Amino acid sequence: xxxxxxxxxxxxxxxxxxxxxxxxxxxxxxxxxxxxxxxxxxxxxxxxxxxxxxxxxxxxxxxxxxxxxxxxxxxxxxxxxxxxxxxxxxxxxxxxxxxxxxxxxxxxxxxxxxxxxxxxxxxxxxxxxxxxxxxxxxxxxxxxxxxxxxxxxxxxxxxxxxxxxxxxxxxxxxxxxxxxxxxxxxxxxxxxxxxxxxxxxxxxxxxxxxxxxxxxxxxxxxxxxxxxxxxxxxxxxxxxxxxxxxxxxxxxxxxxxxxxxxxxxxxxxxxxxxxxxxxxxxxxxxxxxxxxxxxxxxxxxxxxxxxxxxxxxxxxxxxxxxxxxxxxxxxxxxxxxxxxxxxxxxxxxxxxxxxxxxxxxxxxxxxxxxxxxxxxxxxxxxxxxxxxxxxxxxxxxxxxxxxxxxxxxxxxxxxxxxxxxxxxxxxxxxxxxxxxxxxxxxxxxxxxxxxxxxxxxxxxxxxxxxxxxxxxxxxxxxxxxxxxxxxxxxxxxxxxxxxxxxxxxx
Amino acid sequence: xxxxxxxxxxxxxxxxxxxxxxxxxxxxxxxxxxxxxxxxxxxxxxxxxxxxxxxxxxxxxxxxxxxxxxxxxxxxxxxxxxxxxxxxxxxxxxxxxxxxxxxxxxxxxxxxxxxxxxxxxxxxxxxxxxxxxxxxxxxxxxxxxxxxxxxxxxxxxxxxxxxxxxxxxxxxxxxxxxxxxxxxxxxxxxxxxxxxxxxxxxxxxxxxxxxxxxxxxxxxxxxxxxxxxxxxxxxxxxxxxxxxxxxxxxxxxxxxxxxxxxxxxxxxxxxxxxxxxxxxxxxxxxxxxxxxxxxxxxxxxxxxxxxxxxxxxxxxxxxxxxxxxxxxxxx
Numbered sequence: 001x002x003x004x005x006x007x008x009x010x011x012x013x014x015x016x017x018x019x020x021x022x023x024x025x026x027x028x029x030x031x032x033x034x035x036x037x038x039x040x041x042x043x044x045x046x047x048x049x050x051x052x053x054x055x056x057x058x059x060x061x062x063x064x065x066x067x068x069x070x071x072x073x074x075x076x077x078x079x080x081x082x083x084x085x086x087x088x089x090x091x092x093x094x095x096x097x098x099x100x101x102x103x104x105x106x107x108x109x110x111x112x113x114x115x116x117x118x119x120x121x122x123x124x125x126x127x128x129x130x131x132x133x134x135x136x137x138x139x140x141x142x143x144x145x146x147x148x149x150x151x152x153x154x155x156x157x158x159x160x161x162x163x164x165x166x167x168x169x170x171x172x173x174x175x176x177x178x179x180x181x182x183x184x185x186x187x188x189x190x191x192x193x194x195x196x197x198x199x200x201x202x203x204x205x206x207x208x209x210x211x212x213x214x215x216x217x218x219x220x221x222x223x224x225x226x227x228x229x230x231x232x233x234x235x236x237x238x239x240x241x242x243x244x245x246x247x248x249x250x251x252x253x254x255x256x257x258x259x260x261x262x263x264x265x266x267x268x269x270x271x272x273x274x275x276x277x278x279x280x281x282x283x284x285x286x287x288x289x290x291x292x293x294x295x296x297x298x299x300x301x302x303x304x305x306x307x308x309x310x311x312x313x314x315x316x317x318x319x320x321x322x323x324x325x326x327x328x329x330x331x332x333x334x335x336x337x338x339x340x341x342x343x344x345x346x347x348x349x350x351x352x353x354x355x356x357x358x359x360x361x362x363x364x365x366x367x368x369x370x371x372x373x374x375x376x377x378x379x380x381x382x383x384x385x386x387x388x389x390x391x392x393x394x395x396x397x398x399x400x401x402x403x404x405x406x407x408x409x410x411x412x413x414x415x416x417x418x419x420x421x422x423x424x425x426x427x428x429x430x431x432x433x434x435x436x437x438x439x440x441x442x443x444x445x446x447x448x449x450x451x452x453x454x455x456x457x458x459x460x461x462x463x464x465x466x467x468x469x470x471x472x473x474x475x476x477x478x479x480x481x482x483x484x485x486x487x488x489x490x491x492x493x494x495x496x497x498x499x500x501x502x503x504x505x506x
Numbered sequence: 507x508x509x510x511x512x513x514x515x516x517x518x519x520x521x522x523x524x525x526x527x528x529x530x531x532x533x534x535x536x537x538x539x540x541x542x543x544x545x546x547x548x549x550x551x552x553x554x555x556x557x558x559x560x561x562x563x564x565x566x567x568x569x570x571x572x573x574x575x576x577x578x579x580x581x582x583x584x585x586x587x588x589x590x591x592x593x594x595x596x597x598x599x600x601x602x603x604x605x606x607x608x609x610x611x612x613x614x615x616x617x618x619x620x621x622x623x624x625x626x627x628x629x630x631x632x633x634x635x636x637x638x639x640x641x642x643x644x645x646x647x648x649x650x651x652x653x654x655x656x657x658x659x660x661x662x663x664x665x666x667x668x669x670x671x672x673x674x675x676x677x678x679x680x681x682x683x684x685x686x687x688x689x690x691x692x693x694x695x696x697x698x699x700x701x702x703x704x705x706x707x708x709x710x711x712x713x714x715x716x717x718x719x720x721x722x723x724x725x726x727x728x729x730x731x732x733x734x735x736x737x738x739x740x741x742x743x744x745x746x747x748x749x750x751x752x753x754x755x756x757x758x759x760x761x762x763x764x765x766x767x768x769x770x771x772x773x774x775x776x777x778x779x780x781x782x783x784x785x786x787x788x789x790x791x792x793x794x795x796x797x798x799x800x801x802x803x804x805x806x807x808x809x810x811x812x813x814x815x816x817x818x819x820x821x822x823x824x825x826x827x828x829x830x831x832x833x834x835x836x837x
Binding site: 065084085086089095097100101102103104105106110111113114115116137138139142 | 525528529705708709711712714715716718719720721722723724725726782783
């Protein structure tokens with residue numbers, strides 16, 4: 001690729017797609033102020049931006065799911081305005097989303113028929129994606145998420161698109177399948193076709209993409225080449241003026257704490273989880289590092305009272321506890337922040353009600369709720385977490401990051417001793433992510449105990465004092481955060497001995 | 507990694523018993539239940555003959571159409587509370603126009619009634635799609651409108667459907683064991699099978715299965731839902747005409763029973779009220795089951811009004827057993 005001066009919108013004659021000055025309002029909320037995007041033929045182009053920066057809106061406009069209030073889109077030199085996704089599809093523009101859009105109750109074959117997808121081409125791409133011999137009579141309802149993502153991708157590829165949009169497709173894929181998706185993207189590039197790639201993972205962007213367009217607050221703020229050390233630049237552009245502040249906050253890893261024991265887990269067994277023993281102390285953030293499905297879900301479910309263990313003990317406050325219901329765990333001070341925020345929140349209710357929900361038990365066991373007292377405490381929490389309350393009447397309208405903050409705020413108000421955070425930053429942008437980690441550290445410094453699982457290994461050091469590693473349901477390693485860099489964690493999480501790694505590095 | 511293993515497992519093509527059981531198990535079970543009830547009936551009443559069988563098919567015919575009408579809307583993720591009143595409307599329109607005429611004239615009337623009530627169903631759908639008011643509210647409101655309209659057309663139950671037209675359903679042209687009422691049901695596959703195999707039919711399933719995914723797949727949500735309501739109107743009209751044929755009477759207040767019994771039949775017939783899952787075979791068998799229960803009670807000398815209670819208990823038990831099946835499969 002030719003060198004591109006940073007941040008300068010280029011007048012590129014070879015542009016396959018050129019979108020300029022796109023504006024979109026939803027009532028009083030401005031989703032896009034002025035978005036520009038230029039994608040060349042034979043290019044993998046990243047679209048970056050924090051949550052709420054307008055990425056999804058831009059994608060929806062490009063694929064005809066929404067129409068822009070102002071601005072123009074040209075595809076291959078022709079000005080286009082798509083009124084439906086099928087129209088965009090006919091023009092060779094198709095998007096594969098994070099949540100697969102195969103109909104769960106139609107067979108895969110019927111799904112193909114519904115979208116008029118050529119079956120032989122679909123089969124060919126299935127083989128390329130490692131799904132040769134797949135039975136088209138299967139119902140998507142019966143399939144695992146990663147498989148669905150690949151099927152959805154193959155379906156998009158089968159129409160031989162000129163421009164393929166991948167919206168966070170790697171978020172639900174394990175590493176080896178991600179590689180296959182990358183290979184396909186590179187093939188498209190080699191054929192002179194283009195890919196728009198959206199991901200929160202900077203490493204993926206710099207490994208795959210030729211250029212990156214960064215959005216902030218609905219505006220295009222720069223075009224960067226990620227390969228040439230552009231990662232830091234992207235982060236800075238995404239975060240804007242607060243970037244340096246956040247960078248300072250992500251300080252060096254904390255030392256192991258020596259507070260009293262908050263939770264002791266002894267020989268816990270549940271599902272894949274086997275004989276797991278560890279202690280969690282007050283004043284520390286204990287990280288849990290593991291690849292997908294190594295027993296971390298079972299561990300958190302047991303501790304939160306969502307699931308019963310088969311054997312072993314959970315000791316809280318010197319007493320062995322049996323949790324029959326999440327309410328039992330909450331009463332003992334163990335509260336859960338799940339990855340899927342909407343599992344914990346009442347989507348259609350207000351921010352205030354959501355935060356006050358566990359509080360209802362405390363403020364008023366019988367009789368009416370003291371709303372003034374409730375309001376005061378809720379407002380304090382909202383302020384402390386900087387929750388964006390412009391659309392506070394319904395939680396489902398908040399961005400993912402703000403929803404997660406509401407989930408945390410409810411326990412700040414409701415009171416807790418031990419916070420169980422299960423991948424609390426999944427799908428959340430870097431700025432909010434660091435805010436959440438900052439908050440978690442602050443809570444631990446204030447004397448609480450935190451157990452934190454995150455699917456993104458480099459982030460363990462951002463928040464934790466100590467790390468335990470799960471592999472195949474067993475606890476295979478424990479290390480202070482200072483040693484837990486991504487490399488060490490990856491080795492341990494794959495079940496490789498850590499010592500060998502340390503020696504190699506020394 | 508576990509997830510990867512799932513993705514890579516090659517799947518053998520061809521017939522697989524587990525999957526077939528999962529997909530068609532409910533329908534097979536409903537027919538087994540119907541067969542069991544028939545066996546019980548014959549055990550209770552050893553002289554059960556073609557006359558009783560004919561009576562059953564006549565009783566089940568309007569309900570079968572009501573169930574099929576509701577099924578198609580429920581498959582598209584909606585509900586139509588106006589199915590019964592639409593049937594009543596078709597029924598009284600037919601009586602008013604046919605009164606004192608011959609078969610040929612009646613057949614033309616029947617076609618016009620089919621068209622009118624299909625349009626009424628389409629209007630239901632159009633209002634729902636355009637106003638975006640929930641379907642349950644709109645069809646509740648229109649159920650009063652259609653019922654009121656039926657009363658305006660015909661103030662009180664009136665006999666007078668031409669006998670020749672009645673005999674289209676009441677006789678048994680071919681064999682006493684193949685009553686015409688059973689043959690009239692063939693209208694259902696004649697409309698449903700081509701629809702089911704078309705993209706429009708897939709789109710109806712798609713809209714009910716996952717509206718967001720359907721939208722992304724390029725399905726026109728509005729038209730698909732409207733189509734479902736229009737086809738619902740068509741089958742409701744068939745139900746109203748069936749009512750005319752089987753009773754020979756125009757009954758403006760016949761509707762209420764068929765709306766809710768139609769919903770019972772589809773629940774029993776294995777159609778998911780959440781949309782997207784189910785077919786037509788189950789609800790039709792369920793309509794026969796629901797029509798057989800009062801008959802069995804009469805043969806037993808029990809007050810047939812217990813029938814409704816038994817219907818309720820049956821639905822709870824059957825759906826519970828179905829749910830148990832799902833739980834056991836997961837374990």
